[in-house]
Amino acid sequence: MLIIFFYIFYVIEYYYWFFKLKNGYQAYKRISFEREAYANEHDLNYLRKRKFWQFRKYL
Numbered sequence: 449m450l451i452i453f454f455y456i457f458y459v460i461e462y463y464y465w466f467f468k469l470k471n472g473y474q475a476y477k478r479i480s481f482e483r484e485a486y487a488n489e490h491d492l493n494y495l496r497k498r499k500f501w502q503f504r505k506y507l
Contacts, residue, residue, distance in 0.1 A: 454481075480506040 458481060465475035476482060483506040488494040 480504070 465478040480503045
């Protein structure tokens with residue numbers, strides 16, 4: 449994803465969860481990019497083996 453599209457998708461997803469959950473912190477934790485990052489934060493080789501558009505798994 450280009451940087452612009454990343455931020456657009458990030459903000460859209462954040463507001464989707466924010467309006468659904470009515471909680472900013474919970475909305476942040478439900479963003480697919482953040483869920484992917486937290487799930488793989490201890491895997492130092494994750495970026496090397498990560499497939500393109502892998503974040504869709506966390507939607």
